[in-house]
Amino acid sequence: MKKLTDYPIKGKFGKYGGTYVPETLMAAISELEKAYLQAKRDTTFRKELQRYLSDYAGRPTPLYYAANLTRKMGGAKIYLKREDLAHGGAHKINNTLGQALLAKRMGKKRVIAETGAGQHGVATAIACATLGLKAEVYMGEEDMKRQRLNVFRMKLLDAEVHPVKSGSKTLKDSINEALRDWVTNIETTYYLIGSVVGPHPYPMMVRDFQSVIGKELKKQIMHKEERLPDALVACVGGGSNAIGTFYPFEDYATVKLYGVEAAGEGIATGKHAASLGAGAEGVFHGMLTYVLQDNDGQIQNTHSLSAGLDYPGVGPEHSFLKAFRRAEYVSATDKEAADAFLTLSKEEGILPALESAHALAYAMKLATQMRKDETIVVTLSGRGDKDVETIAEYLKVKI
Amino acid sequence: MTRITETFQKLKTHREAALIGYVTAGDPEPQSTPKIAEALIEGGVDILELGLPFSDPIADGPTIQAASGRALDAGTTPRKVLETSRKIRQAHDTPLVIMTYYNPVFRMGLNRFFRLAKECLIDGIIVPDLPVEEGGDYTQAASASGIDTIFLAAPSTSTQRLRKIVKCSSGFLYLVSHFGVTGAKAQVEQSTIQLIKKVLPHTRAHVPLAVGFGVSKPEHARCIIEAGADGVIVGSTFVNIIAKNRNNMNKMLEELSETAHKIKTATLRADS
Numbered sequence: 117m118k119k120l121t122d123y124p125i126k127g128k129f130g131k132y133g134g135t136y137v138p139e140t141l142m143a144a145i146s147e148l149e150k151a152y153l154q155a156k157r158d159t160t161f162r163k164e165l166q167r168y169l170s171d172y173a174g175r176p177t178p179l180y181y182a183a184n185l186t187r188k189m190g191g192a193k194i195y196l197k198r199e200d201l202a203h204g205g206a207h208k209i210n211n212t213l214g215q216a217l218l219a220k221r222m223g224k225k226r227v228i229a230e231t232g233a234g235q236h237g238v239a240t241a242i243a244c245a246t247l248g249l250k251a252e253v254y255m256g257e258e259d260m261k262r263q264r265l266n267v268f269r270m271k272l273l274d275a276e277v278h279p280v281k282s283g284s285k286t287l288k289d290s291i292n293e294a295l296r297d298w299v300t301n302i303e304t305t306y307y308l309i310g311s312v313v314g315p316h317p318y319p320m321m322v323r324d325f326q327s328v329i330g331k332e333l334k335k336q337i338m339h340k341e342e343r344l345p346d347a348l349v350a351c352v353g354g355g356s357n358a359i360g361t362f363y364p365f366e367d368y369a370t371v372k373l374y375g376v377e378a379a380g381e382g383i384a385t386g387k388h389a390a391s392l393g394a395g396a397e398g399v400f401h402g403m404l405t406y407v408l409q410d411n412d413g414q415i416q417n418t419h420s421l422s423a424g425l426d427y428p429g430v431g432p433e434h435s436f437l438k439a440f441r442r443a444e445y446v447s448a449t450d451k452e453a454a455d456a457f458l459t460l461s462k463e464e465g466i467l468p469a470l471e472s473a474h475a476l477a478y479a480m481k482l483a484t485q486m487r488k489d490e491t492i493v494v495t496l497s498g499r500g501d502k503d504v505e506t507i508a509e510y511l512k513v514k515i
Numbered sequence: 516m517t518r519i520t521e522t523f524q525k526l527k528t529h530r531e532a533a534l535i536g537y538v539t540a541g542d543p544e545p546q547s548t549p550k551i552a553e554a555l556i557e558g559g560v561d562i563l564e565l566g567l568p569f570s571d572p573i574a575d576g577p578t579i580q581a582a583s584g585r586a587l588d589a590g591t592t593p594r595k596v597l598e599t600s601r602k603i604r605q606a607h608d609t610p611l612v613i614m615t616y617y618n619p620v621f622r623m624g625l626n627r628f629f630r631l632a633k634e635c636l637i638d639g640i641i642v643p644d645l646p647v648e649e650g651g652d653y654t655q656a657a658s659a660s661g662i663d664t665i666f667l668a669a670p671s672t673s674t675q676r677l678r679k680i681v682k683c684s685s686g687f688l689y690l691v692s693h694f695g696v697t698g699a700k701a702q703v704e705q706s707t708i709q710l711i712k713k714v715l716p717h718t719r720a721h722v723p724l725a726v727g728f729g730v731s732k733p734e735h736a737r738c739i740i741e742a743g744a745d746g747v748i749v750g751s752t753f754v755n756i757i758a759k760n761r762n763n764m765n766k767m768l769e770e771l772s773e774t775a776h777k778i779k780t781a782t783l784r785a786d787s
């Protein structure tokens with residue numbers, strides 16, 4: 117009997133995942149898979165990554181007992197896994213350091229990446245700067261307007277930012293453009309995907325690099341509570357911080373897993389980004405997974421207050437966990453996320469990223485339905501400094 | 516024998532290579548497609564390739580991306596494209612190939628899609644984001660409907676993979692001329708000629724070889740055919756003509772026909 121953690125098998129999580137890409141990319145993808153599997157077995161590579169994660173990125177990140185928030189909700193104990201304290205301000209660095217080290221090992225000098233809100237772009241620029249690689253980041257023109265500060269941060273970090281003018285000019289189009297670049301420059305270029313999406317081996321590889329979140333928190337909670345948590349809650353756009361949190365717990369059936377998608381203005385309005393909650397199976401960006409699409413299979417535009425969740429697909433492992441009913445996928449609206457953002461800021465003195473605020477919004481509800489001796493761990497995937505302007509606009513406050 | 520195979524054989528006996536002409540169906544609007552098809556066929560296109568537009572065409576450059584956007588904005592749907600194809604095929608003997616991405620096919624369901632495609636007299640299908648590894652059920656459903664599955668080979672394809680691809684291909688093999696996306700180029704690179712010569716020994720006995728991506732001028736066609744290919748695929752050149760003359764249908768059709776004719780002339784073997 118296969119365990120959930122044995123997947124992907126032959127590049128697939130059950131029927132999900134796979135390698136749906138143009139023929140030109142097939143050779144590069146199998147080269148990448150080979151290189152990754154070799155690196156994974158190599159203690160020198162693992163030690164080097166470990167050194168970067170601890171000395172450079174600041175790991176392990178703390179597991180913090182949010183006593184004030186717990187008291188306010190009056191239910192289960194709420195812990196926060198503080199990925200917001202990692203270098204760069206988000207969990208993204210776990211993956212970019214791993215992949216940039218791999219790119220270097222493969223002898224690639226040019227790294228391309230896509231970015232939505234800019235967090236993955238910044239994390240890529242950081243990793244490439246320290247490892248001496250050239251970073252070029254594709255970013256939708258619309259997103260560049262919404263996240264001007266991150267654009268400038270990337271430039272300061274010596275990355276080149278290419279505005280994407282095609283399609284909806286957001287994250288999905290940046291991935292399209294990065295794929296087109298990769299097809300053209302395949303011999304020299306490493307494509308550093310920022311989430312557990314895309315063709316195999318990316319969903320597996322990014323999961324492995326992000327699993328450091330779940331591995332650390334398992335040790336930390338055992339130390340503090342002397343037992344496994346009752347529930348894990350994380351936000352899901354592409355789903356990398358959620359998979360990184362869930363993966364080390366997938367085979368422990370007593371630990372409930374909740375992925376929180378962006379319900380935007382409400383699922384019923386059609387203005388949302390809940391691929392698992394309201395999408396259908398489809399093939400997009402190289403993978404078979406849940407996709408927001410119309411009846412003809414055209415990909416739909418998404419909406420969320422948080423740019424990082426604004427994606428019409430989702431990592432195939434999440435589709436797999438949904439099919440197995442191992443994880444439950446729920447959603448939080450823009451309003452619920454904004455309220456959670458304000459609550460955490462006031463109660464705990466922590467500004468969460470708007471993405472993470474979605475997870476928090478659901479966890480706060482969940483806590484009230486659980487006993488006081490039970491525990492919830494929420495992955496605080498990033499810090500909210502980048503979202504201050506968005507929140508001000510949302511509250512109609514001039515700053 | 517399928518109509519595509521028949522066409523290649525007939526051309527061979529006449530010492531010609533095939534001109535395969537691509538346009539995006541529904542661009543600039545659904546009702547223009549039959550007229551555009553007719554103009555291309557009149558100009559000498561041997562096989563017509565209709566693009567069934569997808570919102571996120573990752574294998575296409577700016578020209579065909581824009582055409583897909585125009586077609587979708589004008590209300591083009593998979594069903595409408597297949598219906599239009601039927602009309603074109605009823606009026607002409609020219610084989611008709613659908614080029615699309617996997618999601619519209621997957622969404623309709625493989626069996627339903629190919630049943631409908633067969634009813635609409637489609638001869639072949641090209642799906643650039645579906646490598647042979649993922650194409651098992653697809654190839655089966657297509658061949659049950661008598662529709663040729665045209666797979667792609669690329670400069671990065673190993674000999675071992677090429678053998679696998681040739682095995683799954685029917686109608687013809689689509690050789691991608693260079694690393695990159697679709698779009699007109701200034702010239703044919705020397706590497707493309709070497710690529711054709713490298714691939715030919717593996718395809719010759721099994722399936723005709725057609726070369727596409729960047730092929731836009733008569734001299735491109737001539738040098739690809741001299742290298743031994745059985746056909747050329749020309750897309751962005753035609754799509755550019757459509758885009759440029761969106762508001763002057765007559766001029767558009769005339770220019771399409773003329774351009775097709777010039778390229779077709781280049782596909783006649785020098786000694787024929």
